[in-house]
Amino acid sequence: MMTHSQIKVFVTEALLLAIVSAALIVCGFLWSNDRADRRLQREYKQKFGTVLAADSYTQLTGRVLNDFPEINSVYRGYDKDGTPIGYVFDMTVVLPSDKDTKLDFRIGIDFETSRVTGLMCEDPKVDRRLKYIESTLKGKQIPVAFRRADTTVSDDETYAPVEGLKDGIYYAQRLIDDRSKFVDYVEMEVKGGKITRVNWDAFNLDMTTEDRSYASLSGAYEISGLDWAVQSYNICHALLKLQDPDRLAMKSDGTTSIVDGVTCNIQCFVDLSKECITYSREGYTKDKYLSAITRIYTETMGSSPDADGVRNKAGYIAFSFEKTPELYTIYDDSGSARGFRTVREIEAIMNGKRISNRMTPTPTPSPEATPDPKNDARNAEKGTEDGYAKNSSEDEQTLTDSIDDLPMSEVATYIYPPSDSYVEARLAIRAFNTGYKFLKAYLNWRV
Amino acid sequence: MSRKRAVKKEEIRLAPFIHTEKNAPYIYLTHIAAMVPCAIYGSFYYGLRAIILIIFCMVTFTLSDILFTHIAGRGGKGEYFDLSSAASGLMIALILPPDTSLITALTAVLFASIVTKQIFGGPGSNLVNPAAAGVLFVCLVTPSAVKGYAEGGGEGWFMLRTLIFGSKSGEFHDYTNCSFPELITGNFPGTIGAACATCILLGGIFLLMRGSIRMYAPIAYIVTLTVFFPMSNLLAKGTGFSYDGYVAFMLSSGVVFVAFYMLGDLTTMPSRFTAGFFAGMVCAMLTLVMRAFVRPDVALLAPVLSVNFMSFVLDFLMKTISRRNLRSREVDLR
Numbered sequence: 001m002m003t004h005s006q007i008k009v010f011v012t013e014a015l016l017l018a019i020v021s022a023a024l025i026v027c028g029f030l031w032s033n034d035r036a037d038r039r040l041q042r043e044y045k046q047k048f049g050t051v052l053a054a055d056s057y058t059q060l061t062g063r064v065l066n067d068f069p070e071i072n073s074v075y076r077g078y079d080k081d082g083t084p085i086g087y088v089f090d091m092t093v094v095l096p097s098d099k100d101t102k103l104d105f106r107i108g109i110d111f112e113t114s115r116v117t118g119l120m121c122e123d124p125k126v127d128r129r130l131k132y133i134e135s136t137l138k139g140k141q142i143p144v145a146f147r148r149a150d151t152t153v154s155d156d157e158t159y160a161p162v163e164g165l166k167d168g169i170y171y172a173q174r175l176i177d178d179r180s181k182f183v184d185y186v187e188m189e190v191k192g193g194k195i196t197r198v199n200w201d202a203f204n205l206d207m208t209t210e211d212r213s214y215a216s217l218s219g220a221y222e223i224s225g226l227d228w229a230v231q232s233y234n235i236c237h238a239l240l241k242l243q244d245p246d247r248l249a250m251k252s253d254g255t256t257s258i259v260d261g262v263t264c265n266i267q268c269f270v271d272l273s274k275e276c277i278t279y280s281r282e283g284y285t286k287d288k289y290l291s292a293i294t295r296i297y298t299e300t301m302g303s304s305p306d307a308d309g310v311r312n313k314a315g316y317i318a319f320s321f322e323k324t325p326e327l328y329t330i331y332d333d334s335g336s337a338r339g340f341r342t343v344r345e346i347e348a349i350m351n352g353k354r355i356s357n358r359m360t361p362t363p364t365p366s367p368e369a370t371p372d373p374k375n376d377a378r379n380a381e382k383g384t385e386d387g388y389a390k391n392s393s394e395d396e397q398t399l400t401d402s403i404d405d406l407p408m409s410e411v412a413t414y415i416y417p418p419s420d421s422y423v424e425a426r427l428a429i430r431a432f433n434t435g436y437k438f439l440k441a442y443l444n445w446r447v
Numbered sequence: 448m449s450r451k452r453a454v455k456k457e458e459i460r461l462a463p464f465i466h467t468e469k470n471a472p473y474i475y476l477t478h479i480a481a482m483v484p485c486a487i488y489g490s491f492y493y494g495l496r497a498i499i500l501i502i503f504c505m506v507t508f509t510l511s512d513i514l515f516t517h518i519a520g521r522g523g524k525g526e527y528f529d530l531s532s533a534a535s536g537l538m539i540a541l542i543l544p545p546d547t548s549l550i551t552a553l554t555a556v557l558f559a560s561i562v563t564k565q566i567f568g569g570p571g572s573n574l575v576n577p578a579a580a581g582v583l584f585v586c587l588v589t590p591s592a593v594k595g596y597a598e599g600g601g602e603g604w605f606m607l608r609t610l611i612f613g614s615k616s617g618e619f620h621d622y623t624n625c626s627f628p629e630l631i632t633g634n635f636p637g638t639i640g641a642a643c644a645t646c647i648l649l650g651g652i653f654l655l656m657r658g659s660i661r662m663y664a665p666i667a668y669i670v671t672l673t674v675f676f677p678m679s680n681l682l683a684k685g686t687g688f689s690y691d692g693y694v695a696f697m698l699s700s701g702v703v704f705v706a707f708y709m710l711g712d713l714t715t716m717p718s719r720f721t722a723g724f725f726a727g728m729v730c731a732m733l734t735l736v737m738r739a740f741v742r743p744d745v746a747l748l749a750p751v752l753s754v755n756f757m758s759f760v761l762d763f764l765m766k767t768i769s770r771r772n773l774r775s776r777e778v779d780l781r
Contacts, residue, residue, distance in 0.1 A: 013653070014480040021484030021649050025491050028632030028645060033600070035626045036634040040598060043624065061606055 044075065048088045051118030052077045052108030057088065064441045070094060070434050074442075076111075086111045089435045093427045095227070101423060105431040114439065115141050119428055129421040133428050141412035143436040144429050145403045161194040161243040164281045171286035172275035172342070173293070174268065175328050177320040180221070181205040182212050185316065186272035190280050195243055198236040200269045205320060207312050217426065218403065225263035230422050234261045235269055245273040275342055284344055292347040293317050299350060300324055404433040471571060474713060475530035477659040481650035482534075482708065485541050485640030488633055492599025493545035496610050497639045501540040504552055508536030511560040512569070521569055531570040535559060538578035538708060541640025542701065542748075546595025546614035554589070555581035575755035576715050583748040593744065596620060596636040619743055622699035623691055630698035641704035644697075651707035660711030663720050664754075667727025668706050672697065672735065679735035701747050702734065715755040719769075722761035726754040 044057040054077025065071060075088040087109045095101040103126060108117035119134040121127040137144060173185035182202035189197035202212040215221035216228035225231065238248060238259040249258045254265035279289065297305050297317055305311045310319040321327055327346060330339040341349070403411065418425050489497040512532040539555050559581025564573045586593045595614030597603060625635045633643030641647070654660045676693050680686055697703065710716055710727055717723045733750035741749075 010476070010480075010657075013656075014483065017480065017649060017653050018483050018487060021646050022487050022491075024645055024649070025484075025488050025632070025643065028628070028643075029491070029634060032626070032628035032632045032634040036598070036600075036629050039624055039626065039629065039635075059602070061603060061608075063608065066608060066612060 048075060048106060051106050051120050052086045052088045054078055054085055055080045062442065064438065067441065068434060068438050071438055074438065084111045086117055087439065089431070091431050091434065093431045093434065095423065095427060103424060103427045105428060107431050107435055109142060109435055109439065113141065114436065115139055116432065126424050130424055130428055132418050133425050136415050137413065143406050143411050143433045144413045144415060145411045146415060146417045146429065159241060159243045159247065162277055165190045165193050165277065166280055166283045167191055168280065168283070169286045170276040170279045171289050172272045172279065173316065174272070176322040177205055183318065183320065184268045184272060186269060186276055187286065188273065188276040188280070195240060198239050200232045200236055203312055203314065203316055203318055205318050207318055223264055226261050226423060228264065231262045231264050233417070233422060234259055235266055239273060245270045279344065289343055290315060292343050295350070296343065296346050300327060404430050406433055406437065472530050474659045475534045477654060477657045478534045479530060479537060481653045482537050482541060482640065484646035484649045485643065486537065488643040488646045489541065489545070489639035492633065493639060494604030494606070496607055497545050499610060500543065500547065500552055500639065501537060503549055504540035504556055505533045505536035507553055507556045508532045508539070508560050511557055512565065515561055515565040516569060519565065529570050535577045539581050542578065542582050542638050542704065544593060544595040545639050546597050546609040547593060548613035549610050551585050551589060551592040551613065555585045558584040571714055573715065575752045576709050576712060579709055579748045579751045583745065583752060586742070586744050590742065594618060598636050599634065622695040625695060625699065627694065630695060635699060637699060638701060641701040642699065644703050647703045647707055654707065654711065660707065661713065661716065661723055662711060663723030664710040664716050664727035665706035667724040668710050668731045671728045671731035672702060675732065675735050679738060683739035700743060705747060705751060709751050715758060717758045717761045719762055719765045722765040726757060726761055729757070730754045
């Protein structure tokens, strides 16, 4: 055991040690702090200089960061005079529909105007592919959204188009909904005898629910593989290239293995595309189609779609004719269904005409349409985020009411998605939108 | 018969019969005092979160030990004042990054206290250094939770959110960019207490003065690191020796802390000169090889545990070798 005098000596020495060390620490800090600051600024410049060319950076802290798990750190950049010039975000962005798909980004936002100053992905390969997005967005204001994933044909396609196509815009929709209450439709534009634009999407019978493509991007509609919107985009692009739905090599289970990134059932798309091609040959344009379906609804239900409130903002009839199967079903002699009529045929029957037989779309429910309790719950939850809001202006054709939980009314910039790296571009857009949301919260809406 | 009765009347006490001021509480108290400079460094650079982590680790380690001792029925009668828990808790806090969450620290503490200490019989019976084992455990199980290296300084002094949420942007830094003043004063993103070489050296000198460490292993460790660093650099980075790289490695990687506070330990390191020297060399070699393949903190702590496990065998072997041609009493004096 220690004696009292030994304890005294020990305590004295320990105290002396503490005092000396404290003095050394403070002196050491004063001695090395300038160097540490310079080193830190060098590291920041090396790291963030490509997205925001500032003279110095300081890291932001605060509780608001806790609400943004995707943001790793935020820095404010200053010029030589010490005036703030922008923000740099270091983020790990996750695709809502696929938690395993994530990318590390650094983005730069201008201090005064919240315009994009730079974008960099930590993965050099992805970074090279995103140069298009960076160059497109530089100087543009955030938040950002994609335009509708309509695709236009490129000049180097060599596949022969289907013969007999007449120029115009053609449209076909399913007469019954899938089990998630989505009604698929395909819109096709023909120019110079070639298919030059295709869009496959689905609106919901519940008009407060967003279209399937936007629902998939916001995470409310989930299927295996890539986002449904990405798969839709890929298959539309493939049709533009191949010019004929038969060349998509759809297998008996409704899938195709020749289009990269498409794992969903494309039966519906193929059927509706063929229907559009038939209409194109007959000159049965979208306007005529919409008039016909309006008439079919009116004569079947006894009141107009507008009066019943089933016409959505885009002008389509958001109604399922499943309770009147005799309207569209073709029966054989034994009374078994052998196919389905198109709107054109139903209209002809109503006119007392008989038209030649043609393809008969088979409304096979696609796998992605299988109701998922989680998905349904999310749809219900997001029900207030109104769906499709198509305007006459081409620039605003992509409007839905939310993207990345931001109201579309706040979206300042629309860009076309790149054809070769849609997912990466989508993640980049999400990064910018998350940065915007952070700034809103951090600056108390003074963006 | 009368002799037997006489023996019964006497109070028979068991060993130890040697009384010295350097008992276990004294040694642990010395260790705590030696780590105070490092704790002051951590508190000065990283602020409240470092202070809370230090106190939290010390308190939870002590509570865990007390609780487990009672559960195991090993509770004494108050004749032994155990400071090993507080010393180990403090050491855990010092080798954690400043942006570590409390839950991660608690995991390290519980593993160190229960698995590496109490299961083996409590204070003085542990085979390996509890602090090293606890931190290595969390490094391996939740690697991302032990990467909260942050710059020190005033801006984050009052930041507490990392205690709950941990660090988001943790990464291992390249310390070759740091200048010598930064490295020697610990003004770079490191652990709470193992980054400031000056403070560690001060604490080491205090331990030496107080005779609470054996220097065989630490000296062998530092010498081996110095000699074989070029080869390790070649293996890790494909470049040969560079003075900057060597200085940065020695002052930033925590090897000085390991040398003084872990390899000098009287409980878990070999007691004989040859064995201790050999253990120090092995530890250094393992560190140099591992730094090429695993994260820095694992490369630092895993070799310590390896030589801790070897200690008993090394001591036994060295004693056997020394026993040749000598009487047993002489062997013990070697």
